Amino acid sequence: MGAIADYQDRYAVAEAHFAEALPLYQQLGDRRGENRCLSSLGVVAAVQGHDxxxxxxxxxxxxxxxxxxxxxxxxxTVNSLAVVEQRTGNLMRSEEEFVQSLVISREIGNQFLEAQCLNNLGWIVGQLGEYARSRTFLNEALTLQQEIGDRWVEALCRSNLGVISHEEGGARRSPKPPGAGSCHRPGDRRPPRRRNDPERAWRGGPDQA
Structure with a gap:
């Protein structure tokens, strides 16, 4: 029930169902079920702004x-934590966690999450004024998305590359402190819901509950 409500964007209802299921999994000693509930509760709380x-x-x-x-x-989960840190302005911590998620995604062969991490890292370092690194991450993400066919993130990468180029030009004309940019944030938009969607913008993988 929680997963269905989450799918339909009824987050408060989803949160209630996941919260009811959590102690049941804990009583049964089902660690994977407990983990799915905790992860889903974290994502639902984040989407509602309860950081x-x-x-x-x-x-x-x-x-x-x-x-x-x-x-x-x-x-x-590390990817989701990175998005929460990004939303609260802790860009350095967010970068560290996206790097952790990127390393693991490559180890396990999850190219969808790998591309999302690369795109998010491109945004983060761009906000820190590191435009060359930003372009490197975004171009890597773009190449990977073209290979795996995720058009939504491909479009986001292209948009972010355009914004980074614009901001870099503005910085040359009028330098501004790191973090003062306006590039698309990784948690700002989510792709349209599709049944059995291979990726979720927050989780970076198949729906967990």
């Missing part, structure tokens, strides 16, 4: 992922 709660849920999910050796879940 503190999102951090807590995702941190708990990450701990379980590492204990049970769920590398896919770990990559997805």
């Amino acid at each position: 503190g709660a999102a951090r807590d849920y995702l941190a708990a999910s990450l701990e379980i992922c590492r204990k049970i050796g769920d590398r896919q879940g770990e990559a997805n």
